[in-house]
Amino acid sequence: MSFPAGPLWLIGCGNMGGAMLRRWLAAGLDPASVTVITRSGTGAPAGVRSLTALPDEAAPATLMLALKPQQIDAAQALLAPLQGQPQMLLSILAGVDHAALSARFTADTIVRAMPNLPVAIGKGVTSLYTYTESEDAIAAAEAFAAPLGHYEWIADEAHFDAVTALAGSGPGFVFRFADALAQAGAALGLPVDQAARLAMATLEGSAIMAADADVSPAVLADRVASPGGSTREGLNVLDRDEALVTLLTETLTASERRNAEMAAAAR
Ligand SMILES: NC(=O)C1=CN([C@@H]2O[C@H](COP(=O)(O)OP(=O)(O)OC[C@H]3O[C@@H](n4cnc5c(N)ncnc54)[C@H](OP(=O)(O)O)[C@@H]3O)[C@@H](O)[C@H]2O)C=CC1
Numbered sequence: 001m002s003f004p005a006g007p008l009w010l011i012g013c014g015n016m017g018g019a020m021l022r023r024w025l026a027a028g029l030d031p032a033s034v035t036v037i038t039r040s041g042t043g044a045p046a047g048v049r050s051l052t053a054l055p056d057e058a059a060p061a062t063l064m065l066a067l068k069p070q071q072i073d074a075a076q077a078l079l080a081p082l083q084g085q086p087q088m089l090l091s092i093l094a095g096v097d098h099a100a101l102s103a104r105f106t107a108d109t110i111v112r113a114m115p116n117l118p119v120a121i122g123k124g125v126t127s128l129y130t131y132t133e134s135e136d137a138i139a140a141a142e143a144f145a146a147p148l149g150h151y152e153w154i155a156d157e158a159h160f161d162a163v164t165a166l167a168g169s170g171p172g173f174v175f176r177f178a179d180a181l182a183q184a185g186a187a188l189g190l191p192v193d194q195a196a197r198l199a200m201a202t203l204e205g206s207a208i209m210a211a212d213a214d215v216s217p218a219v220l221a222d223r224v225a226s227p228g229g230s231t232r233e234g235l236n237v238l239d240r241d242e243a244l245v246t247l248l249t250e251t252l253t254a255s256e257r258r259n260a261e262m263a264a265a266a267r
């Protein structure tokens, strides 16, 4: 799948915008077609035009908002003099909904995308949402999403904050789990660096195996747990009163609520 024709401008290019752009460049996007606009003029990959103000040029084919949700008003002010309108406005702003975007920006098509950090290695998850039924616009959005890893369309925008909590923030929770696993090993007396290495390699192998398996992670967990053995004793702790499920439900609920707050602030 090739990238849509025409220029791509990014407003903001930090942790996430930078990760996406670097992946696109690695997948063959022409750096000469890309412009990054930030306040500091930093963060753009080599070969990409980096500006601190809107250029005196016609609107690009694709305009991506990659600054913080709290910076949406600054983006609106920056883009006010834009000449014409982009074919696609791609927003990765957590929480900020289609209505808030369309009240501030004009584009042939507005697409919300919620990536996660592993897009940097082409193993990300990107959730997409749009009102449009234009096949060309949908194909253009998918052309940007495909090099990033797994992507799917979310049918109901009301689910977008939950999707953001699960997959957008998810790597943060998984990284924290990896750290906790290592800390728990160290608490049992293992050298700290060895516990960290073992935890990370265990997570890597388990994630790859679960992703490729034809059975659920729950079934795989039971395969690790020999009857009467030690894994079952550990699983009993995680399963007692659904402790882990309860903790993660609370975790996602808190993130989802924050996304909703940011959405409300942007309306
Ligand atoms: N980090 C993640 O894992 C994920 C983030 N997101 C979303 O991605 C967006 C960006 O997050 P993240 O990359 O982490 O944030 P960062 O703080 O790393 O990056 C923000 C970028 O916006 C630029 N910026 C800030 N203000 C302006 C402005 N007024 N005009 C132009 N550029 C500006 C910053 O550069 P400068 O300061 O030089 O202007 C910087 O390049 C957020 O909306 C977030 O919800 C979505 C999914 C996952």
Ligand SMILES: O=C(O)[C@@H]1CCC=N1
Pocket (backbone or CB within 6 Å): 094, 164, 168, 169
């Ligand atoms: O923390 C945030 O607000 C963003 C949204 C998903 C991941 N990072």
